[in-house]
Amino acid sequence: MTTITPASAVALPPTTDAELEQLLSAAHTAAAPLAAFRPAERAGLLDAVADALDAAAGKLIPEAERETRLPGARLRGELKRTTFQLRLFGEVLRDGGYLDARIDHADAEWPMGAPRPDLRRLRVPLGPVVVFAASNFPFAFSVAGGDTASALAAGSPVLLKAHSGHPGLSRLSAEVVTSALRKAGAPDGTFALIAGTAAGAEALSDPRVKAGAFTGSIPGGRALFEIANSRPEPIPFFGELGSNNPAFVTEAAARERGAEIAQGFVSSFTMGAGQFCTKPGTLFVPVGYGMVEALREAALPPAAPLLNERIQSGYTDTLTNLQSNPRITTLAQGTGPLADPPGPTLLLTTAADMLAEPHALQTECFGPAAVVVTYDDEVHLPDLAETFEGQLTATIHGTDSCQVAALVKVLARKAGRVVWNQWPTGVSVTHAQQHGGPYPATTAVGSTSVGTAAIERFLRPVAYQGFPQHLLPEVLREDNPLRVPRLVDGRKGN
Amino acid sequence: MTTITPASAVALPPTTDAELEQLLSAAHTAAAPLAAFRPAERAGLLDAVADALDAAAGKLIPEAERETRLPGARLRGELKRTTFQLRLFGEVLRDGGYLDARIDHADAEWPMGAPRPDLRRLRVPLGPVVVFAASNFPFAFSVAGGDTASALAAGSPVLLKAHSGHPGLSRLSAEVVTSALRKAGAPDGTFALIAGTAAGAEALSDPRVKAGAFTGSIPGGRALFEIANSRPEPIPFFGELGSNNPAFVTEAAARERGAEIAQGFVSSFTMGAGQFCTKPGTLFVPVGYGMVEALREAALPPAAPLLNERIQSGYTDTLTNLQSNPRITTLAQGTGPLADPPGPTLLLTTAADMLAEPHALQTECFGPAAVVVTYDDEVHLPDLAETFEGQLTATIHGTDSCQVAALVKVLARKAGRVVWNQWPTGVSVTHAQQHGGPYPATTAVGSTSVGTAAIERFLRPVAYQGFPQHLLPEVLREDNPLRVPRLVDGRKGN
Numbered sequence: 001m002t003t004i005t006p007a008s009a010v011a012l013p014p015t016t017d018a019e020l021e022q023l024l025s026a027a028h029t030a031a032a033p034l035a036a037f038r039p040a041e042r043a044g045l046l047d048a049v050a051d052a053l054d055a056a057a058g059k060l061i062p063e064a065e066r067e068t069r070l071p072g073a074r075l076r077g078e079l080k081r082t083t084f085q086l087r088l089f090g091e092v093l094r095d096g097g098y099l100d101a102r103i104d105h106a107d108a109e110w111p112m113g114a115p116r117p118d119l120r121r122l123r124v125p126l127g128p129v130v131v132f133a134a135s136n137f138p139f140a141f142s143v144a145g146g147d148t149a150s151a152l153a154a155g156s157p158v159l160l161k162a163h164s165g166h167p168g169l170s171r172l173s174a175e176v177v178t179s180a181l182r183k184a185g186a187p188d189g190t191f192a193l194i195a196g197t198a199a200g201a202e203a204l205s206d207p208r209v210k211a212g213a214f215t216g217s218i219p220g221g222r223a224l225f226e227i228a229n230s231r232p233e234p235i236p237f238f239g240e241l242g243s244n245n246p247a248f249v250t251e252a253a254a255r256e257r258g259a260e261i262a263q264g265f266v267s268s269f270t271m272g273a274g275q276f277c278t279k280p281g282t283l284f285v286p287v288g289y290g291m292v293e294a295l296r297e298a299a300l301p302p303a304a305p306l307l308n309e310r311i312q313s314g315y316t317d318t319l320t321n322l323q324s325n326p327r328i329t330t331l332a333q334g335t336g337p338l339a340d341p342p343g344p345t346l347l348l349t350t351a352a353d354m355l356a357e358p359h360a361l362q363t364e365c366f367g368p369a370a371v372v373v374t375y376d377d378e379v380h381l382p383d384l385a386e387t388f389e390g391q392l393t394a395t396i397h398g399t400d401s402c403q404v405a406a407l408v409k410v411l412a413r414k415a416g417r418v419v420w421n422q423w424p425t426g427v428s429v430t431h432a433q434q435h436g437g438p439y440p441a442t443t444a445v446g447s448t449s450v451g452t453a454a455i456e457r458f459l460r461p462v463a464y465q466g467f468p469q470h471l472l473p474e475v476l477r478e479d480n481p482l483r484v485p486r487l488v489d490g491r492k493g494n
Numbered sequence: 495m496t497t498i499t500p501a502s503a504v505a506l507p508p509t510t511d512a513e514l515e516q517l518l519s520a521a522h523t524a525a526a527p528l529a530a531f532r533p534a535e536r537a538g539l540l541d542a543v544a545d546a547l548d549a550a551a552g553k554l555i556p557e558a559e560r561e562t563r564l565p566g567a568r569l570r571g572e573l574k575r576t577t578f579q580l581r582l583f584g585e586v587l588r589d590g591g592y593l594d595a596r597i598d599h600a601d602a603e604w605p606m607g608a609p610r611p612d613l614r615r616l617r618v619p620l621g622p623v624v625v626f627a628a629s630n631f632p633f634a635f636s637v638a639g640g641d642t643a644s645a646l647a648a649g650s651p652v653l654l655k656a657h658s659g660h661p662g663l664s665r666l667s668a669e670v671v672t673s674a675l676r677k678a679g680a681p682d683g684t685f686a687l688i689a690g691t692a693a694g695a696e697a698l699s700d701p702r703v704k705a706g707a708f709t710g711s712i713p714g715g716r717a718l719f720e721i722a723n724s725r726p727e728p729i730p731f732f733g734e735l736g737s738n739n740p741a742f743v744t745e746a747a748a749r750e751r752g753a754e755i756a757q758g759f760v761s762s763f764t765m766g767a768g769q770f771c772t773k774p775g776t777l778f779v780p781v782g783y784g785m786v787e788a789l790r791e792a793a794l795p796p797a798a799p800l801l802n803e804r805i806q807s808g809y810t811d812t813l814t815n816l817q818s819n820p821r822i823t824t825l826a827q828g829t830g831p832l833a834d835p836p837g838p839t840l841l842l843t844t845a846a847d848m849l850a851e852p853h854a855l856q857t858e859c860f861g862p863a864a865v866v867v868t869y870d871d872e873v874h875l876p877d878l879a880e881t882f883e884g885q886l887t888a889t890i891h892g893t894d895s896c897q898v899a900a901l902v903k904v905l906a907r908k909a910g911r912v913v914w915n916q917w918p919t920g921v922s923v924t925h926a927q928q929h930g931g932p933y934p935a936t937t938a939v940g941s942t943s944v945g946t947a948a949i950e951r952f953l954r955p956v957a958y959q960g961f962p963q964h965l966l967p968e969v970l971r972e973d974n975p976l977r978v979p980r981l982v983d984g985r986k987g988n
Contacts, residue, residue, distance in 0.1 A: 032903065080607040091984070100947075102926035112923055113574040117916060121926040121947075124906065126939065210932075210939075229723045233884070233933045236940065390727070400962050408965055409526065412618065417957040420965065422611060429606055431984045432596035432615040434957035438704075439727040445620065445704075445954045446730065452984075453594075453615075453955065460939045461947065463911040463928035468894050471902055471914070485986065490585070490925045490946075492979065492986070 009067045012167040014196030020203060026189030027128040027157040028208040033187040035125045035155045038474070038482065039099070042155060043090035045184050049152075050083035050090075052180035053144055053173070060139075060172055067166040068138050069305040074272065075139070082139040085146055085429045089153035092452045096484030099123050100461070101475050103488045117466050120476040123459035125155030126236070127210035130203045132224065134215035135165035135307050136275045142166065143173035143193065146429075146450055147213040147238075154458035156211070157190050161200035165308045170195075201227055204237075211458055214239040215277070215449065218364075218440050225443045238457050239443035240436070242364045244281040245424050246388055247395035248411075250404060251378050253421075254289035261397050262294035265370070266301075268423035270344045273304040274368035275311065278393050278424040281364060284351070284384060287374045292331070295346055295372055300334040305341040306367055312340050315367030319345060322371070325360060327353035331372055344368035351375035351384055358387035378403070382410045390438025390445070391415040393424035416441060416448070503561045506661040508690030514697060520683030521622040521651040522702040527681040529619045529649045532968070532976065533593070536649060537584035539678050543646075544577035544584075546674035547638055547667070554633075554666055561660040562632050563799035568766065569633070576633040579640055579923045583647035586946045590978030593617050594955070595969050597982045611960050614970040617953035619649030620730070621704035624697045626718065628709035629659035629801050630769045636660065637667035637687065640923075640944055641707040641732075648952035650705070651684050655694035659802045664689075695721055698731075705952055708733040709771070709943065712858075712934050719937045732951050733937035734930070736858045738775040739918050740882055741889035742905075744898055745872050747915075748783035755891050756788035759864070760795075762917035764838045767798040768862035769805065772887050772918040775858060778845070778878060781868045786825065789840055789866055794828040799835040800861055806834050809861030813839060816865070819854060821847035825866055838862035845869040845878055852881035872897070876904045884932025884939070885909040887918035910935060910942070 015023070037045070053060070057079055064075045092098050102121045110116035129151040134141040141147070143160055151158050162170035174193035181190050194203060204212050204227050212228050212235065214221050221239035228237035249261055265283050285291040306312045316338045322328055327349050334343025347369065354361050354373050361371060375384065385394070385407060394411035398404045398421070411418050416437030427435055433451030436442045442449070447457045469477050475484050485492070509517070531539070547554070551573055558569045586592050596615045604610035623645040628635040635641070637654050645652050656664035668687035675684050688697060698706050698721050706722050706729065708715050715733035722731035743755055759777050766773075779785040800806045810832045816822055821843050828837020841863065848855050848867050855865060869878065879888070879901060888905035892898045892915065905912050910931030921929055927945030930936040936943070941951045958966055968975050979986070 032907075077607050084606045095984075097981075097986070102947075104922075104924040104926040110922065110924070112578045113571050114920060114922065116922050116924055119922065119924055119926040121928050127907075225723070225728070229719070234719070234937060235933075236938075400964075402964065405965060412956050412958075413526075413621075416955065417959060418961070419959040420961040422960045426608060428598075428604065428608065428610050428613065430598040430604070430610055430613050431981055432598040432613040432957055434615050434955045436955070438954075439729075443728060444730075446950075448955060453596075456940075460932075461910065461928045461930070461942060462906050463926055464906075465911060465913040465918075466916045467912075467914040470894075470896065471899060487591075487925055490589075492591070 009167050011164060012162055012171060012195035015194040015199035020194060020199050023159060023192045023194060024203065024206050024208050027159055027192065030157045030187040030189030031127045034157055034190055037155065039093035039096055042153065043093040045181055045186050046086045046090045046149065046153060048180045048184035049144060049177050050086035052176045053079065053083050056176045060169065063169045063172055064138050064166065067169050068307055078137060078139045081429060082144055085140070086144065086149045088429060088452060089149050089455060092455060093153055096482060098455050099475055099484055101484055101486040103476060103486055105489055119463050119465050120467070120472060121461055121463040122473060122475050124462050126458050126460055128157045128159060128208055129211045129213060129458055130159045130161060130200065130209050132161045132200060132214040132216065133163040133170065135163045135311070136272070138166045138169050141215045143170050144177050146454055150454040151213065151458045152190070153455050156458045159203050159209070160191065160193050161203065162193055162195045204228055205231060207233060209235065211235050212237040213449070213457065218242040221443060236457065237443055238447050238449065240277065240449050241440045241442065243277055243392035243437070243441045244362045244364055244388065245278050245391060245393045245395070246282040246284065246385070247280040247397065248284045248381050248385070248407060249286065249291065250398040251286045251289065252399040252401065253397045254286050254291050256399060258289050258291045259294045262291055262298050264423055266298045268425045269370040270301050270368045271425045273306055275307060275366060276425045278427055280370060280395060280424055282362065282371050282373060284373045284375055284381065286378060287376055292348070292372065292374060296332050298332065300332060300344045303334055303336055303339065303341040303343040311366060315342065315365065318363060318365045319369050322347060322363065322365060327357060327361065328371070342368060347371045349373050351380060354384060355387060362388060382406045385410040385414065388414050390441040392435060392437050392441045393417045393419055395419040395424050397421055414438065503661050505658060506656055506665060506689035509688040509693035514688060514693050517653060517686045517688060518697065518700050518702050521653055521686065524651045524681040524683030525619070525621045528651055528684055531649065533587035533590055536647065537587040539675055539680050540580045540584045540643065540647060542674045542678035543638060543671050544580040546670045547573065547577050550670045554663065557663045557666055558632050558660065561663050562801055572631060572633045575923060576638055579634070580638065580643045582923060582946060583643050583949060586949060587647055590969070590976060592949050593969055593978055595978055595980040597970060597980055599983055613957050613959050614966060615955055615957040616967060616969050618956050620952050620954055622651045622653060622702055623705045623707060623952055624653045624655060624694065624703050626655045626694060626708040626710065627657040627664065629657045629805070630766065632660045632663050635709045637664050638671050640948055644948040645707065645952045646684070647949050650952045653697050654685065654687050655697070656687055656689045698722055699725060701727060703729065705729050706731040707943070707951065712736040715937060730951065731937055732941050732943065734771065734943050735934045735936065737771055737886035737931070737935045738856045738858055738882065739772050739885060739887045739889070740776040740778065740879070741774040741891065742778045742875050742879070742901060743780065743785065744892040745780045745783065746893040746895065747891045748780050748785050750893060752783050752785040753788045756785055756792050758917055760792045762919045763864040764795050764862045765919045767800055769801060769860060770919045772921055774864060774889060774918055776856065776865050776867060778867045778869055778875065780872060781870055786842070786866065786868060790826050792826065794826060794838045797828055797830055797833065797835040797837040805860060809836060809859065812857060812859045813863050816841060816857065816859060821851060821855065822865070836862060841865045843867050845874060848878060849881060856882060876900045879904040879908060882908050884935040886929060886931050886935045887911045887913055889913040889918050891915055908932065
């Protein structure tokens with residue numbers, strides 16, 4: 001689990017046991033005062049972090065370019081997404097609906113057979129969270145990314161385990177976050193950076209930590225999931241692990257706009273050099289509609305560098321392994337498909353082969369490669385969809401007919417997000433977004449790591465029974481001083 | 495993990511591998527058609543089950559009395575609670591708010607830096623659930639209890655692992671449920687009874703099963719939790735395991751109404767012969783206010799039989815062990831405290847002893863025993879509260895002053911439900927109820943197993959991106975034909 005950092009990057013010194021103890025203690029101490037902030041006050045903390053990151057762009061972007069080999073335009077867009085996300089969670093806090101506040105007044109006639117006491121319920125923060133940063137989005141899924149934003153929004157202090165792929169950027173980002181939080185009045189210990197695999201595992205094992213969040217590989221995520229579950233007090237672990245993101249082209253769609261779909265697919269699977277967790281890794285196309293030919297002739301983008309040497313070598317290993325499978329041929333390749341940087345590769349197989357050996361042919365290949373699967377009759381698409389494990393996304397390119405209803409049903413069972421006539425890459429941060437899915441897409445099928453619902457991961461419900469007004473949290477007082485949406489006696493209201 | 499069934503009961507034959515395979519296959523097949531029911535249609539199924547159980551009371555109650563040794567009045571009340579609960583989930587379905595439906599319309603100007611696609615999200619059922627029944631509530635936490643009701647409401651088929659403590663009642667109840675579901679038009683395989691520890695574990699391991707729910711002991715629940723997590727595809731496991739449910743009496747409350755509190759405590763810890771998961775197992779009282787004396791003199795109820803021989807022997811073992819602790823003395827005892835049936839027992843210790851050896855002194859003793867802890871100064875109550883692990887409930891008896899705010903804060907962090915001047919036994923089924931808490935109260939800190947929010951355990955979100963209206967689930971169509979509450983572009987609306 002050691003990542004070789006880019007030549008240009010200087011690894012962070014691993015957090016020592018003594019440092020970790022101090023940081024865990026500070027996070028534990030910060031939990032109560034951070035939880036005591038009114039939601040709208042905590043929104044101010046998130047805004048302050050967003051503003052500080054925007055103001056530091058001139059320092060952060062060059063460091064990110066140097067360490068991740070990603071282009072500046074992409075990185076600037078990603079930073080914008082990151083600060084937007086922080087501010088959007090601020091709006092969620094100001095609205096207050098995320099608290100799921102519920103009030104049931106005492107009711108002597110409650111038809112259960114016994115009087116109903118006065119019961120009032122809201123969601124409260126879990127406590128300190130360890131967030132494991134990802135390498136492929138050095139802003140949006142790293143130090144100040146979605147997991148950090150949603151945990152801080154929930155009111156949980158964050159220990160951020162830096163990804164070794166961008167150590168300098170991690171350190172700079174953490175300085176910006178920590179300084180902004182301090183200036184905005186957050187308790188000391190609200191946020192801290194830690195480094196090293198051992199420190200990350202140690203933090204996740206510590207009784208003061210109450211949840212973990214992770215974006216990365218299946219083996220790494222599964223190992224951390226097991227640590228979280230085998231503690232004396234098991235804690236929730238929200239891991240986003242792996243996804244193939246299959247896409248299906250119907251016969252009618254291939255006939256109507258096969259060439260356009262082919263080009264769209266190429267753009268999507270090579271976006272960010274194929275290093276998106278939503279990269280479509282498999283494309284099902286009908287034989288006889290010219291799509292295989294269109295894909296063979298499609299203009300592949302030039303080679304682009306992968307994030308770091310570990311990803312480069314993992315990519316070439318996985319690709320070599322796929323190409324050695326007798327069920328697979330190579331459909332198209334850019335220049336130097338196994339070089340650094342690698343040109344894109346499109347592989348080819350058949351539906352029969354996919355049915356025969358789905359697990360091997362659906363291996364996630366992190367980088368600019370994908371597998372095209374030809375099928376004879378679209379009536380088999382639902383069965384082909386059934387061969388997939390849990391997915392972050394599944395995509396259909398079809399026409400506006402009802403033919404694909406059965407396929408949609410299977411895919412909605414397999415994936416967290418089903419996409420119609422668009423591509424899964426580019427995960428918008430919205431209220432209705434769902435970035436999750438059955439294992440191995442995530443370790444927590446009920447959760448999302450993108451979108452406003454991501455805050456729910458770091459909350460737990462508490463009910464107050466029979467309490468006098470002044471001892472209740474403000475959110476649950478009769479006069480609703482914070483004006484949050486509430487469910488009162490089973491009905492929406494304030 | 496073998497339970498000795500009562501002498502009067504005939505054990506169910508363990509489900510064979512062949513039978514289990516047939517039942518798993520049927521549950522798997524039922525999942526899609528059950529999920530396809532409109533919520534209000536599924537409410538009809540729950541109503542039908544409730545009506546059938548009410549109609550079968552004349553058969554069910556005598557069998558329950560025979561097998562559980564619980565009094566008829568208590569059992570009739572519990573059956574009423576059970577059918578009320580089924581109908582309340584019907585109301586939840588008819589309301590539709592549980593779907594958490596969200597619509598974000600496409601927005602080219604979405605300030606994230608990239609256009610927002612049309613995204614629509616709702617919650618869908620997880621798929622087949624294995625429910626492990628409890629012994630102490632042969633209706634409300636057994637065959638047709640809260641886990642079954644909430645899973646069926648969610649749209650997930652249920653495999654119900656019968657508790658060996660009431661085999662005849664389990665069989666009868668399952669016949670009523672199965673027959674009512676069939677008559678109401680539920681798919682075959684929506685509900686089935688299985689028997690035997692091995693079959694339960696086997697079912698939980700099966701890839702067709704998508705969640706588990708359990709109410710019972712810490713060792714049993716933890717073992718099942720590990721099975722659920724170590725599957726190739728880990729699944730959510732909602733276990734309610736153990737809780738001490740401490741109660742704290744402030745000095746002012748002791749002065750004002752110590753005798754009344756003492757009598758209330760005795761009623762609560764002996765309710766149902768102390769076999770409630772919310773039984774207050776520890777009571778903190780101030781020295782010098784006559785409460786120890788009041789408790790010593792309190793009228794203890796007569797001995798009442800425990801549910802079965804295993805619980806009887808577990809109770810006497812735990813009680814004997816507690817009494818052998820040099821930090822503990824016996825404050826009051828009924829007749830035959832170690833006999834079958836056992837008279838109630840009140841033990842006594844001090845705050846200093848509790849601080850010295852909290853784990854041993856907080857052992858859950860399932861049956862009519864509790865520990866009274868004397869303290870010198872109520873300023874120490876928050877520290878005493880800190881010694882507890884996660885709890886289902888925590889109770890304060892205080893006066894209407896602000897002195898106890900610090901104690902409330904600690905208890906809200908430790909417990910799922912905090913109770914003021916009432917007792918935790920008797921868990922009302924309502925919208926705002928929370929029956930859960932940090933481990934070991936539950937294995938899933940974000941969940942509740944009682945109250946309408948229990949349905950959320952068996953759902954997962956799915957987002958649809960860019961879909962034409964006719965391919966969307968009805969709940970997400972623009973015209974909202976089912977009139978469910980929705981969050982549209984971040985605002986409440988339809």
